[in-house]
Amino acid sequence: MVSHTSDEVRGSLYIVATPIGNLDDFTKRAEQTLRNVDYIAAEDTRHTRRLLNHFGIEAKLFSVHDHNEKDKAEYVASLLSEGKNLALVSDAGTPLISDPGYHLVSSLRALGHKVVPVPGSCAVVAALCASGLATDQFFFAGFVPAKSKARRDVFTSWAKQAGTVVFYESTHRIYDSIGDLQVVYGDQANLVLAREITKTFETFLSGSPSQVLQQFDEDANQMKGEFVVMLNLSLPEEDESLQEARRVLTLLLEESLPLKQAAAIAAKFTGGKKNQLYKLALEMQQD
Template sequence: MSNHPGKLYVVATPIGNLADISFRAVETLKQVGLIAAEDTRHVKLLLNHYGISNKIMSFHQHNEEKVAAYLLEKLRSGLSIALVSDAGTPLLSDPGLPLVQKIKDAGLDVVPIPGACALIAALSAAGLPVTQFSFEGFLPRTSSARKAFFTERLGAATTWVFYESSHRILAALQDMATVLPPDRQVVIARELTKLHETIVKTPLANALELVTQDENMRKGEFVVIVDGATKVRKEDDALSPEQLNILLVLMRKCSTKTAVELAVEITGARKKLLYQAALDLEKAGRE
């Protein structure tokens, strides 16, 4: 048993093209004492490609709570461990959070080994604003829940992104089209880094038509990126309670004309709106 605890290395692996792995990731996978993998069969293909013969154990969403405790004890005994998912960066819509939480809470080291990530790859080639964005993971499975999801994000001003699978992409776009305007820009990125990689930027209505008509556009793993809602600058068509209160106070001290003119200067509201409100207040006072 080592006097020093081991480290957990969170290792990003390729999302399709096996060449998209860093030298550091390969060396880390060779040197750790154990590799915790979401799908051992899938990861073995990558390890065999790079001549890595390290011990692998299964670590997925159905056993991660139990296995996390075991891995923590291994780390405490001095064993270093690499955590990998089927593809891309672990924890991004993949297992691993309970393990990382336990290790951080125990005061042990978690070391990121950065690399491929479908989310970032898609954003970099999308042609939509990426200074601010929100990642929503996978969509809900039912139509009603998806529509509620889209309704909540209808007015979001920043770009937002979600993952979707081949057997739900069409239904997801159909639900989106019932909530979002047809001209909202979306990017559909599928099979990133693979032979049939496709990245399409188009209005929502065109995206739905494309996926409906082209069977190939319903195959693979998807990243969907949605442009933020456009902020349309328009004059307010109603006064705020605060503006109305200021107008009312002024009307108690001044003529209607003077009260309206002063309210325009104080609140910045349109004169027409304030004048109509003043007439309504006068009428209400007479009734």
Template sequence: MPAQTAGTLHVVATPIGNLSDLSPRAVATLREVDAVCAEDTRRSRQLLAHHGIERPLVALHEHNEAEAADQLVARMAAGESLALVSDAGTPLVSDPGFRLVRAARRAGIRVSPVPGPSALIAGLSVAGLPSDRFVFEGFLPAKSAARRQRLLQLAGETRTLVFYESSHRIEAALGDMAAIFGGERQAVVARELTKLFETVLDGSLDELLARLAGDANQRKGEFVVLVHGAAGDADAAVVEGRRLYAVLQQHLPPSTAAKVSAELSGAPRKSLYGG
């Protein structure tokens, strides 16, 4: 009796907004697999129905992935082929899935990408910022103190920075970026990419913050925020000064902390105080 041939795990990118962005290959793959592993089965069912696809759906999200991975690998080892999709875009990019992919690869299961939309790449492609090298940071911490601490660690990064952000934190996140990176740092806010109300705004962080503060519609939806990398030595001095200031202000009055930080780092005092 011939040995059982294992199935394949297809990692399928789905639209980030416009349903027409599902590729013909993705449609064919989703029609052929034995089941579709989806982060939100309700949302994925709508996508499949739009394209006339009827396949069993299996919930796979951050809360059950570790437990479900072994069961799904066993199904593929027995000959089934599965597709992995996220709510929108390319799976594993700020979404669940890496545990299943890792388990499948370790079990000798073939893992095949079906590439397509990604909000990260879509935002980068229209930003007009340097794109030869970039750093993807996903979602920043929800709390301001932790968010600022992470931004301090990134303030000297010379590559373009790319973040995802939600509607209820976008204004606060931009404010923290302006405080840490400097309000003059150039950036782009890409909102609702490929959807009906898509907008791409560019300018300094201070300018973008003012535009969002003055227009409630620009604070709605899903966001990709792209920030120009640090320019060089001058920015590096400000980064070090702000790092020192963040520590010293816990022990000294703000004006004294700014003065000492400026003297030690060589950064202009006005770039530190209040940041």
């Protein structure tokens, strides 16, 4: 069992953050918690077993992942009711942050069980604090859609978002995602990409979408790994009308409308001039 403290309650679920790369980031409290709980609920038991073996921790493991957590909630609740202490871990970082656990924690809290955070590594926070972008307000979007049209729709919805926008992306889609950001916002977006945070090849790339794409083209290795993408959309006031026109045209062109028709419709919505919007649509189509 977990070492007794004055406020310990038996039958608690501990949400334990694990390293996202560098094993030295494993906190003493997290290690001690995993060493002493009765059971560990893991996103992938094989992955977690490697971590436990590294630290010499013996534990009873069972899996809780996206496809079974609703079913496992009743089982976990029964163990807590018996006075067992459990820990929830994901493959890396803080559970529930774009990882499984929401349905489990929500249902357990509704039943009155105690849920205790054991904080530690979190990729979004680690990347953001070293990005140089504003941190007083930020919006975390998790993973964006895999399909280009749906992804552009999400990007477009961020136009009025205050502060820094943060999302996760995979090595297989990072180039196309930055390309879609360029289509939606042109080079007005200020990007910082954090790659392989806390790992051997940790890298920060920055610039406009076209500048980041150029860095990818010059060195394909910069597209390898797991990415935290951060962007500032605080556009200059004089460019707001242009950005609005670009967003409207993006949606219209995705419907395969002729350029003249798209420009005419965009002019009605934005109050812009049709000939200027036609030139903008032509540039966007060429991009």
